[in-house]
Structures are given as structure tokens and as C-alpha cells.
Amino acid sequence: MTGFARRLAGKLLAGLVMVWVVVTFTFFLVHALPGKPGDVQYESYIMQGFNPEEARAKVTAVYGFTSHDPLFSQYLGYLGRLLHGDLGQSVYYSGVPVSHLIWSALPWTVLPVLTGLLVSFLIGVIAGVIAAVKRSSRWGGLLSVSGSLVAGVPSFVLALLLLLVFHTEWHLLPDAGTSDITLEPGWSPEYVGSVVQHAVLPVISYALLSYGGWLLAMKSSVITVLGDDFILASELRGLAPVTRARYIGRNAILPLFTVLALSFGIMFAGSFFIEQTFDYPGLGELLLKSIGVRDYPVMAGAFLLITVAIIAANIVADLCYTLIDPRVRR
Amino acid sequence: MTEVQVRDLTIEYQTSAGWLPAVAGASLDLRAGEITGLVGESGSGKSTLALALLNAVPEPGRVAAGSVEVAGVGDVLSLSGKQLRKVRGGELGYVFQASQNSMNPLKTIGKQLLDLGRSHEVKDLRALIARAKDLANRMGMDGDRVLDSYQHQLSGGMRQRIGIVFALVLNAKVLILDEPTTALDMLSQAAVLDIVRTVHDENQLSTLIITHDIGAISEIADRLAVMYGGRIVEDGPLLDVLRRPTHPYTRALIGATARITGDVDAARALPGRPPDLTTVARVGCVFRDRCPFAVTACADTEPPLVVGEAGRRRACHVEPSTVLSGTPGTPAAVGGQP
Incomplete structure (x- = not known):
């Protein structure tokens, strides 16, 4: 059964590498999507009759904590937290852990x-x-x-x-x-x-x-x-x-x-x-x-x-x- | 003692042109203690004939006429269901071509042996395994190891021998081998044929070997039967037939065999192509188109298989002496008496 264990270990290792590759890929892909958090909220404020100034102020108040670091350092931070099992917090449901939602x-x-x-x-x-x-x-x-x-x-x-x-x-x-x-x-x-x-x-x-x-x-x-x-x-x-x-x-x-x-x-x-x-x-x-x-x-x-x-x-x-x-x- | 009696066996296949015979009116005896070699080109009907011995003619074929009497069993062709199942494997052992994978790839040989035993309601499975190991050991294999192996762990020659173990482990008295040496190298061929001869002698079997390799079969067979176009055209004691072939086709077949010692150019290919189901002659002799001895009678009368001296049979209108002399005579002799 040692052969089986060795196989398993090899597969797990390969799996981890694969997960890392996909994580990296999706991280950058997701951030490359046009638009940013708050856009939808902003539009709904406009629809509700707020003027653009007010709407922007409201959105900034809610989404203001969104990181403005360079994308790569955001990525490193994300990977680091991921290693500790931390998926981060939702932007839309402010403060709710992603893991809880999932x-x-x-x-x-x-x-x-x-x-x-x-x-x-x-x-x-x-x-x-x-x-x-x-x-x-x-x-x-x-x-x-x-x-x-x-x-x-x-x-x-x-x-x-x-x-x-x-x-x-x-x-x-x-x-x-x-x-x-x-x-x-x-x-x-x-x-x-x-x-x-x-x-x-x-x-x-x-x-x-x-x-x-x-x-x-x-x-x-x-x-x-x-x-x-x-x-x-x-x-x-x-x-x-x-x-x-x-x-x-x-x-x-x-x-x-x-x-x-x-x-x-x-x-x-x-x-x-x-x-x-x-x-x-x-x-x-x-x-x-x-x-x-x-x-x-x-x-x-x-x-x-x-x-x-x-x-x-x-x-x-x-x-x-x-x-x-x-x-x-x- | 005659173990298997094939009488007037006709097997037809359904084609777009209707039902056409692959084997026509074949009669053949397999006697205890004798190895019969059945030779012929591909498409001559020899494998179909062999499968019919187990009443296993594949779709879309059917047995149109004839019988296969097996000693102690009766006409196999009239059996069905469980009775037929018991005869297959129990009385008649069938060995596949070495290149074929005749074992379930997902189970060890030993477990499949147990499946075989249970299917045939063998009481003492332990004894069955012991007998299988003994057979394997006699064939030069390590019985314990082989029974613990999967098919893919065995070589072609070993698979072939395992096939023989499966055919004989239930004490079948009749052993049928379909192209046992095809796809094996020369050394494995010789080893397998040696083993066949040994187990045949030890168990006093009636053995039928189907092959297109007249050279290989001449090493071990006692009798030789030659098929062409679904007919048995000549048979008799092996050495006698090899020395004195009295059918033009047998003569051509022997002449086409290259020998290891001697000039390869001495082998002469048989001109023309073997017929298939749709091209085989419906009237007259099936070999006449390629026959250098053909006479006028060959065109409209099919020569019957006639018993001659010294246990020989032939189906030809031409005098045996004419065929033996090798020079086609004037088209005069008609009759077919040897």
C-alpha cells in the first residue's frame, strides 16, 4: 500500500500546484473585469433620485475601504491569507466573511x-x-x-x-x-x-x-x-x-x-x-x-x-x- | 473410438444476397487419441466449422443442416440453454488464438477459474485449483504465480497455455484450438505445439487444430483435413496426405509452403484468390477456377467427398494419379473415383 500512498502524495502535490495556478489566474481575471465594486450601488442610488454627488459620497462611505494597493501586493496579501484559510470579506455584504457566505x-x-x-x-x-x-x-x-x-x-x-x-x-x-x-x-x-x-x-x-x-x-x-x-x-x-x-x-x-x-x-x-x-x-x-x-x-x-x-x-x-x-x- | 462425428454440416450466413453457405455438407470424425489438423486459407470456413462443434455459430449465421454427435452427449446442435452450457467447457474445450484476449482483464486467472468451476457446479473447487496448477506446471509455468496474475501480466505464449488450462481443467475430452500458433514467435510456436502434443497424449484427447500453417501442423498432427470454399476437399493420415496429395488444392498448398532448409524460391504461390461467401461457385467444383487440372465436369458437377483407401477421402473429378504426376492430362477422366 506504500505505492498507493506515494501516488496519493504525488497527486495531492500536483493538485496543489494546479490550485495555485488557477487561483492566480482567477485573481487577476476577476480584477480585470470592467467596472468596480459600488458601480451597481451607485446606479441604484441614481435611479432612486439622488444626484451624482450624493450618490458618489454614499458609495464611498460604504465601499471606501476597498483596497487601493497595487494589484500585485493585493495578490500577495490574498495568497498569504488564503494559506491561513482566510478567504477575505465580502465587499457587497460589508464585513461578512466570504467563507461564511460560501x-x-x-x-x-x-x-x-x-x-x-x-x-x-x-x-x-x-x-x-x-x-x-x-x-x-x-x-x-x-x-x-x-x-x-x-x-x-x-x-x-x-x-x-x-x-x-x-x-x-x-x-x-x-x-x-x-x-x-x-x-x-x-x-x-x-x-x-x-x-x-x-x-x-x-x-x-x-x-x-x-x-x-x-x-x-x-x-x-x-x-x-x-x-x-x-x-x-x-x-x-x-x-x-x-x-x-x-x-x-x-x-x-x-x-x-x-x-x-x-x-x-x-x-x-x-x-x-x-x-x-x-x-x-x-x-x-x-x-x-x-x-x-x-x-x-x-x-x-x-x-x-x-x-x-x-x-x-x-x-x-x-x-x-x-x-x-x-x-x-x- | 470416435469422439466427435460431424455429419453433412451446412452453415449459412445471411448476406445482402440471401443465405449463403460458409460450410457446405462437411463431414469429419475426431477420434480419441488423434490430433486432426484442419487447414485452409482464411475464409475457407474452418473457424465457422470449429465454432459449430460447440453450437456457437455467430450471428448472423445459422446451422442449415447436419449434426455434431459427441460421444456421451448426443447431437450438440440440438442442445440449448443449460445443457449446452455444460457441454461447452465440460466436454468440449475451446482454445482461442494467442493474439486474442480470452480472459477478463479485471480478474485474476485464479478467480476466473473459480467462476468457471461454479458455473459448471464443480463441488470441490480446491481440487479444481490444484488440477489447474498441475496443468500449468506441466506446461512449464509457475502455477501459483500464474493463478495470481492478471491477463495483462502474462505473455502471449503464457496466455495461450492458460487458454489450454481452462479448456482442459474440467476434464474435457475434446480439445479444439483455433489458430494456436498465429501471433506467436517461432520458439513459442514450437513450445505451444509441444505442450499440445503432451497434454493430448497424457489425457487421450481428441484434438482439432485449426490453422493455415501447414508447416506447423505437420509437426504434431496425426490426420490432416483440407478445407476450401466451405468444403472439406481432402483428408487422411497426415504423412500420407503430405507425401501423396491427391487433390489439386492440397498439392498447391503444400507446394506453396516455404521450408527452412531448402530454396525459398522452390515455394510456388497459388495463383488467384480464395473465394468468399459471395464469390464461391454455386455449381460445380469450388476450386475449378484456380485448378490447373480442371476438366469439363468440374464446371457443372460438384465432386462428392469419396472414401478411398487407407482412410483417405477426396473430392475431385480428376484421377489421383494425374494429380500426383503433377502434369494436367487431357480433359477426359470424369468420375471422381480415386
Whole structure:
């Protein structure tokens, strides 16, 4: 197992370097965005009827502490604080630590994304096996078409469609938020029930979005494995059908595991549209909002988290692969 | 004792031109203690014939006629489901080409051996493993190490030997090897053939070796059967056939083999190309287009496979003596009697 430990250490080191590169890149990129904190606030003051002088004074009063140091020394300071786990403070929500904002948004992204992903993986993989085995029958063809169809619908269209059907038309499910606001957060059955009820549509959206991909990937993987020599060999050796199904399944699902780990990271990043549509206060919405008001620390923090998530998912996928595929082991 | 009796076997494949025979009316006996070599060019139907022995003709093929009687089992072609599964591996051992990956890449050889044992409801798995190790040791491998290995950790020659272990570990009496030496270097070829001969003798098997390498097979086979265009055109005791080929195709095949000692230029390539499913002649002799001995009867009558002396059979309208002499005679002799 020392080989495994050495591998892990190597991957972690490479991951750290990667995180540093991305952190540096996003820091400068974020600051290169046109506009600065307070612009939005300034405009809203103008809209409210303040004259430009007054509006500027008000904005300076609120955002005055924004650093005016050269960008590079700001960067060094940011890196230094980052090493101590300090993501800085929000500019827009003056004084609120970025980590607090991110921690409170995180579960609303992780839980639905993870649930949706696992549900779609399970259903997609099983449907993919059926579509592969029955590929010459009508049902197999229909399954494949369902995969391509769902995979082709953009996420916002899908989410709006779900809203239209389940909220507007049938009044079955709520359209926004994470729970009924009249309920006290806690482990009471009412609150948990409400959270689940509010999470149904986002979870279904995440699941439907990736279902088609799993189905098609698994189908082609199974078809490839079915054509492998060792499957014919196992048939000619008289192996039991159950054993052969296990051989096929394990070999076919192998390439999908990497994709599963990766898509967790990717969905993390791609949750904007769905969180927007369902007004769900997750990471995607936090990021989008912070970009709108040029809240640099929050933006940088959110990007950092997404980066770490994707890199960590990569490492996990890599290590898992060595566990399940002996050919990659050494 | 005849272990396997193939009778009038016809296998067809579905093509855009309809159902076409890949093997037509083939009859062949595999006897206990004998190694039969089945040679022919690619596309001659030899692999299809071998798969049919296990009732495993691949899609889109079908057995159109004939039977494969295996001693103690009956007609394999009439079996299905669990009965067929038990015969495969249990009575008939099939060994894949060395270049093919016949093992599950994700499991050790030992675990796959256990899968095999459980599938065939072997009571004493410990004894099965012991027998497999013994077989592996006899073939010059370290049984313990090999059973703990994955396929990718084994060389081509070792994989081939493992394939033989899997084919024999359940005490199959019939061993079928598809191109066992293709993709192996000369030394591994010789080693594998040596091993086949040894396990064959030790277990009194009926062995069928399919190959296009008439040189390799002549080292170990007892009988030789030659296929062309889906037909068995000649067979008999190996040395007799090699010395006195009485079918023009066999003669050409032997003539086309280069020998290590001797002049390479002495090998003469057979002119023309082997037929495939769609180009093989529907009437008359399938070899007539490339045959220097062809007579008028060859064009419209397919020569039947006729039993001759000393356990030999041939399917040709031309007199054996004419073929043996090597000089095509006047197109007069018609009849096909050897």
C-alpha cells in the first residue's frame, strides 16, 4: 500500500500546484473585469433620485475601504491569507466573511447536485445496458432516442418546462426557495419535508440533464465489451449467464466512473441556470450575484471552491481507477 | 473410438444476397487419441466449422443442416440453454488464438477459474485449483504465480497455455484450438505445439487444430483435413496426405509452403484468390477456377467427398494419379473415383 500512498502524495502535490495556478489566474481575471465594486450601488442610488454627488459620497462611505494597493501586493496579501484559510470579506455584504457566505450556500448546491447525479447515473447506466442488449428491438431503440432527446435539451429550457408543468399547471411543487419560510430551520419533520419538497424540481433537473449522457455512454461501452474476445470466450467455456453479465457490467462501467467523478465537479460549476430558475440559494447563484456587483473576494472564493472541487474529483477518479482496474496498478 | 462425428454440416450466413453457405455438407470424425489438423486459407470456413462443434455459430449465421454427435452427449446442435452450457467447457474445450484476449482483464486467472468451476457446479473447487496448477506446471509455468496474475501480466505464449488450462481443467475430452500458433514467435510456436502434443497424449484427447500453417501442423498432427470454399476437399493420415496429395488444392498448398532448409524460391504461390461467401461457385467444383487440372465436369458437377483407401477421402473429378504426376492430362477422366 506504500505505492498507493506515494501516488496519493504525488497527486495531492500536483493538485496543489494546479490550485495555485488557477487561483492566480482567477485573481487577476476577476480584477480585470470592467467596472468596480459600488458601480451597481451607485446606479441604484441614481435611479432612486439622488444626484451624482450624493450618490458618489454614499458609495464611498460604504465601499471606501476597498483596497487601493497595487494589484500585485493585493495578490500577495490574498495568497498569504488564503494559506491561513482566510478567504477575505465580502465587499457587497460589508464585513461578512466570504467563507461564511460560501458555507451557507454550499449545501444547497452539493446535496441536489449529488442526488441528481447519482439518480441519473443509476437510471442511465441501467437504461444503457438495456438499450445495448436490446439494441435491435423497438424498445432498445426507443430508449436510445430518449437519451439523445433529453441530452439535447438545454438546462434552462428543461428547468422552465418542469416549472411550467409541476408548478404553474399542476400546483404540485413550489417554484422557489429551499423551504417554506414560515418554518423554523431544524430537524423537525415539517421543515425537512418542506426542504425535500423544494429540492425535488432541482434534483430532477440535474438528473435529467445527465441521464442522456450516461445512457448513451453506457450503451456504447456495453456494445464494445460485448464484442470483446473474452466475452465470446466466457460463452464458449460455458460460464453461467449471471457470471457473464457480471463480466460485461464491470468492464463496461469502468470508463464511466472517471466521468462520474469529473461530472460532479463540472455540475458544481454548471449549477447557475438551474439555481437561477428555481431561485435556489446555492453556489451558482452566489457566484452570479457576486459577479453582478463586482464582489471580488466572493467571486475569487467561489471560483476557488469550484477549482478545488474539480481537482479533487479528478484525484478521486484517478485513485478509484487504480483500485478497480488492475491494468493501471503498478 | 470416435469422439466427435460431424455429419453433412451446412452453415449459412445471411448476406445482402440471401443465405449463403460458409460450410457446405462437411463431414469429419475426431477420434480419441488423434490430433486432426484442419487447414485452409482464411475464409475457407474452418473457424465457422470449429465454432459449430460447440453450437456457437455467430450471428448472423445459422446451422442449415447436419449434426455434431459427441460421444456421451448426443447431437450438440440440438442442445440449448443449460445443457449446452455444460457441454461447452465440460466436454468440449475451446482454445482461442494467442493474439486474442480470452480472459477478463479485471480478474485474476485464479478467480476466473473459480467462476468457471461454479458455473459448471464443480463441488470441490480446491481440487479444481490444484488440477489447474498441475496443468500449468506441466506446461512449464509457475502455477501459483500464474493463478495470481492478471491477463495483462502474462505473455502471449503464457496466455495461450492458460487458454489450454481452462479448456482442459474440467476434464474435457475434446480439445479444439483455433489458430494456436498465429501471433506467436517461432520458439513459442514450437513450445505451444509441444505442450499440445503432451497434454493430448497424457489425457487421450481428441484434438482439432485449426490453422493455415501447414508447416506447423505437420509437426504434431496425426490426420490432416483440407478445407476450401466451405468444403472439406481432402483428408487422411497426415504423412500420407503430405507425401501423396491427391487433390489439386492440397498439392498447391503444400507446394506453396516455404521450408527452412531448402530454396525459398522452390515455394510456388497459388495463383488467384480464395473465394468468399459471395464469390464461391454455386455449381460445380469450388476450386475449378484456380485448378490447373480442371476438366469439363468440374464446371457443372460438384465432386462428392469419396472414401478411398487407407482412410483417405477426396473430392475431385480428376484421377489421383494425374494429380500426383503433377502434369494436367487431357480433359477426359470424369468420375471422381480415386
